[in-house]
Amino acid sequence: MPYKWTTAPESSAQEMRLWPHQSLPAKGFAAFILTTFTLILIPTMTLLGTILLWGILPFAMLAVAGMYFALQSNHKSRQIEEVLTLDNDTARLIHTTPKGEVKEWECNRYWTTVTKYEKDGPVPQYVTLRGEGREVEIGAFLSEEERIELFDDLQRSLKR
Structure with missing residues (x-):
């Protein structure tokens, strides 16, 4: 309660x-962001050493940053x-x-x-x-x- x-x-x-x-303590927040980052990067492992990695990497990082700022905003409110x-x-x-x-x-x-x-x-x-x-x-x-x-x-x- x-x-x-x-x-x-x-x-x-x-x-x-x-x-x-x-419902999301600080440790859970960090674990969620780390898990999101890891799961987004798994498909990009096949692109290592190619020029396509540099085309996809900014969008992957933008997705992780968006998730981070959305959760931070929710916590502050x-x-x-x-x-x-x-x-x-x-x-x-x-x-x-x-x-x-x-x-x-x-x-x-x-x-x-x-x-x-x-x-x-x-x-x-x-x-x-x-x-x-x-x-x-x-x-x-x-x-x-x-x-x-x-x-x-x-x-x-x-x-x-």
Whole structure:
């Protein structure tokens, strides 16, 4: 589950940290690029010593470079983090975008409501927090099943 609840031992504040699922770790990324490079070069072995190798080699390297930059771009766009802090009086959500922008929302915990839009949101099972005249999304990058569990967890935590 790409979110985790923590409770500070000296206070009653709860903190939930959410992040997108990262299915390709750094070692897997390197292995994938190396495997792609190797598999592209296998057919070119028969062309060693011919002029055709120099005609095909730039396109093979372009394919490997394209794969590398596409995976790097995807990794950078997944650098999202949301931190929801619940203490006795307030609920506070801090959303950090991939570009490093920080968006904050704060509300009295008593008036905070959790809403789940099963089909009306931008994604199925869209979860929002509402309070202080604003409605903010939470966990939109999670899978549908994870958003359902998140909704249940948030309802339980806000009732305490």
